[in-house]
Amino acid sequence: MGDPQQHKILLDEDEMPTRWYNVLADLPSPAPPVLHPGTGQPVGPEDLAPLFPMDLILQEVSTEQYVEIPPEVLDVYRLWRPSPLYRAHRLERALGTPARIYYKYEGVSPAGSHKPNTSVPQAFYNAKAGVRRLTTETGAGQWGTALAFACAQFDMECEIWQVRASYDQKPYRKIMMEVFGGTVHPSPSDLTEAGRTILARDPDSTGSLGIAISEAVEMAAQDPATNYALGSVLNHVLLHQTIIGEEALLQLAKIGETPDLLVGCTGGGSNFGGLAFPFLREKWAGRMSPTVRAVEPAACPSLTQGTYAYDFGDTLGMTPLMKMHTLGHDFVPDPIHAGGLRYHGMSPLISHLYETGEIEAVAKPQTECFAGGVLFARTEGIVPAPEPTHAIAAAVEEAQRCVETGEEKVILTALCGHGHLDLAAYDAYLAGDVTDHAFEDDDIQASVAEALSKLPTVV
Amino acid sequence: MGDPQQHKILLDEDEMPTRWYNVLADLPSPAPPVLHPGTGQPVGPEDLAPLFPMDLILQEVSTEQYVEIPPEVLDVYRLWRPSPLYRAHRLERALGTPARIYYKYEGVSPAGSHKPNTSVPQAFYNAKAGVRRLTTETGAGQWGTALAFACAQFDMECEIWQVRASYDQKPYRKIMMEVFGGTVHPSPSDLTEAGRTILARDPDSTGSLGIAISEAVEMAAQDPATNYALGSVLNHVLLHQTIIGEEALLQLAKIGETPDLLVGCTGGGSNFGGLAFPFLREKWAGRMSPTVRAVEPAACPSLTQGTYAYDFGDTLGMTPLMKMHTLGHDFVPDPIHAGGLRYHGMSPLISHLYETGEIEAVAKPQTECFAGGVLFARTEGIVPAPEPTHAIAAAVEEAQRCVETGEEKVILTALCGHGHLDLAAYDAYLAGDVTDHAFEDDDIQASVAEALSKLPTVV
Incomplete structure (x- = not known):
């Protein structure tokens, strides 16, 4: 064909x-459990029940290799799925590379x-459980x-709490x-105790993702018909995203290609995991041997410069403790334009795979x-969101390496979104107003150590 | 399949x-020629040569039924073409209609x-002719x-002259x-005689499409390596757009569907013509009998309330005279959000087909x-641009009619663009700040008559 x-x-x-692919079933070594900050014991379903429906809680801990996608979800997915896989012929030509970039x-x-x-699927499982309203936080949106x-x-x-700075x-x-x-509130808002507390301290607060999470969680916790939804980091989120990689596998098979390199940007890890996990399964089964490379912003380098340790998922310390590569839960990254990559930690699954050498x-x-x-x-005619430009930059780097070596490497990139609503960032770049922050490695290590020293002693 | x-x-x-389809080859009656305003005679290739390459001039007047698409153009087209045809299942369900909407x-x-x-193709033919730079005007962009x-x-x-109001x-x-x-200048600019003239009169001018055209044409006319490009109205533009309808024909054939109704929005007519012309060919050949319906904004109703007469294509009267449905070349429509539909006239081809009863x-x-x-x-999960919401509104109207009659009509709609860069218009709508302008029919007729009375006496 x-x-x-x-x-x-x-x-x-x-x-x-x-079906979604559950990487937990095939991990070469088990991932550390998520811990309750009060007891130091692994969290159980009952700890999560006030916020999530049981279907999602079970997916969070399932070790079944595959999870069937409900027909109601497939019926919505098909509005845009299967998503296209493209060969970047014109980019390759511009680079003069023998590599093949997809x-x-x-x-x-x-x-x-x-x-x-x-x-x-999160909305579907909640609706199925009788939940009438979902709350969440959002940064860039x-x-x-x-x-x-x-x-x-x-x-x-x-109902969405959007960080005030982004809202404006x-x-x-x-x-x-x-x-x-959707209904959108700037966060901090006067609708929640958390928001009112912050506003009392600082009426001009421009907010943070941590505060917005607190507001959304507070609203969900106090109403049985309201639940909370999270967009990355957690196992069930990465599970749902594996449809990306499953499709890409089918598409590459159609043209007889096997990837030598996968590159994807990592913020919380859901886009990267969604693409990479099915390919890791193939690798572990001996059917291919791609290099799998996460690309993170130099301004928020949780994998490459963070510490692998138990830490909170949010700034205020309201979540369970997750073992992950972290810059410390109170780390405030530079205001880089890739808002979706400005997270202090990394999905525990991605962290575990990095720590065990499965990905770089x-x-x-x-x-x-x-x-x-x-x-x-x-x-290629597509303006990428700032987040996937990180993957593109890494793909370009590899393709340029192939110009030197003559290798016809097959590179697969996750282009996880367009940049139509991020054009102000491109304007700043074209005007020369985008700069890079150079970290002193020691600065990061010291700040991480300090943040981790504040953790509950149970870990 | x-x-x-x-x-x-x-x-x-x-x-x-x-191949592109050239509707001129099959028109049931010939379309009136474009006239030179000085002589009243049909314009010849030499009149257009200062602005357009010969390949495009020949396409403008060709009566060959098909024009081969150059391989270089196909190679760029395939970045996004063939474009998808979608069945609007979820919209149909929301309407409870027996109609099938594509x-x-x-x-x-x-x-x-x-x-x-x-x-x-316009850039390709110009490059092939040795042109190094194209100028144009743009409103919404x-x-x-x-x-x-x-x-x-x-x-x-x-180099693009963008109407100052939109630029800001x-x-x-x-x-x-x-x-x-691209390089973008707000228009009026001080880079052209036309712009300087306007700015001398009104330093705070927010510009108009007519002024921007004058600036772009002036820049192109004075440099042999620079040409001008137009985005709608002309025959060769509508020719290139017929790939939309040709693909749609193939796609409907794949699922065994024949349209009962085509609806498309009309500003200059290129999107509508691009979809409709191949279906009109099929209709004239007796292979189907769809109703073909143009949808225009009530605030700029050139087909439904304009006069079919020779008029200028631009406000300042620099273009040849085209026979078209016009509201008068100095008509200034309300600032509706569908900027692409705010044009005083209509493509001569669409006007001719409307006048002869081939379309409604x-x-x-x-x-x-x-x-x-x-x-x-x-x-459906797609935020449409304000322009194609006109076609959607007409499709919804017809689908609701089918609820009454029980007819399982097959409706084909041209969704010519997304609204990611038009969200401010939706904001105004959701806030209740969008209003409609009610015309007194007589007002329009009188203003058209006055505009046409200023035309050269040659027509």
């Missing part, structure tokens, strides 16, 4: 995978990113948009959430990423 | 049409609309984005043009269109 000279490698709707494009989704892959869209599909309300600076994202029927990681400064993004736009 | 229960009807890359989605292109279908992208593919410079109000569009390598037309107020757009977004 296909060959590598095509630009598009498409799947028909009836070729869409009907990109799996998730920007075709309603939110313009990979986020609806998990917002839709990708996740809030995805959840608003998903709630509209299952007749649920969606990126009005288009807020409008998109509202077009999909590099950090990229944002100017190099934007340069890659502009080159990509002018050759 | 397919059936109407699918959401997506896709074509493989090797199924992409390789939409051909052009928002997958680099510019997010149908415009690159013609910007790419769709066309400027499309031309900037196209010029980047053929190593040409692109819609900064994201300007940035997108710059990301694709309706006008829609923008509040009804936005209501359709929001319903579409919440059900």
Whole structure:
């Protein structure tokens, strides 16, 4: 049917995978459990029940290799899935590389990113459990948009606390959430105890993801018909995202290609895990041997410069403790334009795979990423979101290496979203106003050590 | 391969049409010629040569039924073409209609609309003729984005005069043009005689499409290595857009569907003509008998309330005279959000087909269109640009009629672009700040008569 000279490698709707892949079933060594900060014991379903429906809690801890995707979720997925895999012929030509570069494009989704892959099943399982409203936090707004869209599909309300700084600076994202029927509050808000506490201290607070999480969790915890939804980091979120990698496997098989290198950007890890996990399964089964490389921002280098330790998932210390690569739960990264990558920690699953040598990681400064993004736009016609420009920069770097070595490497990139609502960041870059922050390694290590020293003694 | 229960009807890359369809070859009656305003005689190639390359001039007057698409153009087209045809299952369900609604989605292109279908061949033919730079005007910015992208593919410079009001109000569009390598000037500018003249009269002028055209044409006319490009209205532009309809024909054939109704929005007519012309060919050949309906904004109703007469294509009277449905070349429509539909005239080809009864037309107020757009977004997951919400509103109207009659009509809609850069318009709509302008019919007729009375006496 296909060959590598095509630009598009498409799947028909009836070729869409009907199962998510659960990497927990195949991990070469078990991942450390999530701990209750009060007891130091692994958390149980009852600890999570006030916020999540049982279906999602069970997925969080399941070790079944595959989870069937409900028909109701497949029916929504097919609005944009299977998503296209593209061969970057024009980018390759511009680089003069013998490498073959493929990109799996998730920007075709309603939110313009990979986020609806998990917002839709999360909304579905909540609706099935009788939940009438979901709350969440959002920074730049990708996740809030995805959840608003998903709630509209299952007749649920969606209430989103958006970090005040983004609420003011990126009005288009807020409008998109509202077009999909969501209600958006700037955070801190006076609707919650958490928000009022912050505002009492600082009436001009521009907020943070940590505060917004506190507000959304507080609202969900006090109403049985309201639950909370999270857009990355957790096992069930990464599980839902594996449809990306499952499709990419089918698409590459169609044209007889096997990847030598996978590159994906990592913030909380859901886009990267979604692409990489099915390929790791193939690798562990001896069917291929790709290098799998996470790309993180140099301004927030949790994998490459963080510490592998138990830490809180949020700034205020309200979550269970997760063993992960962390920069410390009170780390405040530079305000780089890739808002989705500004997270102090890393998904425990990705962290475990990095620690055990199954994947590697590099950090990229944002100017190099934007340069890659502009080159990509002018050759391939898609303006990437700032987040996946990190993967593009790493793919370009490898393709340029192939110019030297003559290797015809097959590179697979996760292009997890378009940048239509991030054009102000490109404006700043083109105007020369984007700079890189150079860390002294010691600074990070010291700040991580200090943050971890404040943890409950149970760990 | 397919059936109407699918959401997506896709074509493989090797199924992409390789010819554009030239409706001039099959018109039941000949269209009136374009006239030189000085002589009253039909314009010849030499009149157009200062602005356009000969390949495009010949396409403008060709009566060959098909024009081969150059391989270089096909190679760029395949970045996003064939574009998807979708069945609007979830919209149908929300309406409870027995109608089957399909939409051909052009928002997958680099510019997010149908415009690159013609910007790419225009850039190619100009590059082939040795032209190094293209100039153009743009209002809301769709066309400027499309031309900037196209010029980047053929190593040409692109200089765009954007109406000052849009330049200031819609900064994201300007940035997108710059990301694709274009240079954007607010119009009026001090770079041209035309701009300086206007600025001398009114230093605070917010510009108009007419002024921006004058600036772009002036720059092109004075440099042999610079040409001008137009994004709608002309025959060769509509020719290039027919790839939309050719693909849609193939896609509907795959699932065994024949349309009962085609609806598309009309500004200059290129999106509508691009979809409709191949279906009109099939109709004239007796292979189907769809109703073909143009949908225009009630605030700029050239077909439904304009006069069919010779008029200028621009406000300042610099173009040849075209016989078309016109509101008068000095008509200034309300500042509705569908900027791409704010044009005083209509493509001569569309006008001729309307006058001869081959197509019909309706006008829609923008509040009804936005209501359709929001319903579409919440059900189908795509936020439409304000322009195609006009087609959506007409499709919804017909589908609701089918609820009454029980007819299982097959409705084909042109969804010519996404609204990611038009979210401010949705914000205004959701806030209740979008209003409709009610015309007194007599007002329009009187203003058209006055405008036409100023024409050269040659017609």
